[in-house]
Amino acid sequence: MGQMLNKQSKKLALTEMNYQEGTMLNTRSAFLNFFWAGIAKHGQTGGIVPSQKILITKMIDPIPRTYNGSIIELGAGNGALTLRLAKKCPNANIFAYEINPTLAFDSRRNLIKAGLDKRVEVIADSAKNLISDMERRRLTGVDYIISGIPLGNLGRKQALDLLDTISYALKHEGLYIQFQHSLFDRQKIREKFSRMRTVPVLLNFPPAFVYYAQK
16 A cells, blocks of 8 residues: 555656646747747847736736726737736636737647636737727727737838727727837827826836827
8 A cells, every 4th residue: 555655656746747847848948939039030029038027017907807808919929918917807808919920829838728728819910900800809999908019110100000000999998008118109109199108117127118008
């Protein structure tokens, strides 16, 4: 009996060790995928490391834990913010857009591992197709749009077109939350949103600014 229990204990310990090693490998792989996406396609990704906890907290802070509507995330990367948002708002439906298929795959894998994939749909597509996708889903407007798309890496017209898309997709009192690593694009956002507040997140690496904007 004692030998059987020892064998079972060893088996459980090995299983746990293999799980932890697999988790570490997946985490390392996801980080490297983001890093190389940031190097190879910096215009899309905007950074070489995923958003850190302090920045994510600032971005999702205005969304109530009890919110039960639909939230759109643009530029979801490997899902660092998506995971935190899904855990915070267990009754919300989240549509996370990520143009890079490798990062979108990592995001889906992370959500499945966390058991959050039923309420979050990762869409490997460009944000410029947001309106047509919403029409297909019969979404007439959402209360929250969160974006990590690097506006500064877009041309002026492309950035303003994206802001038009975001404005159109939001309900009248909806909130657009955007982070950037500079203040260069603040005026572009002001052109499309009459109310805006800027919050610096200097402890993030690299330092960032979060815009909270409404029409």
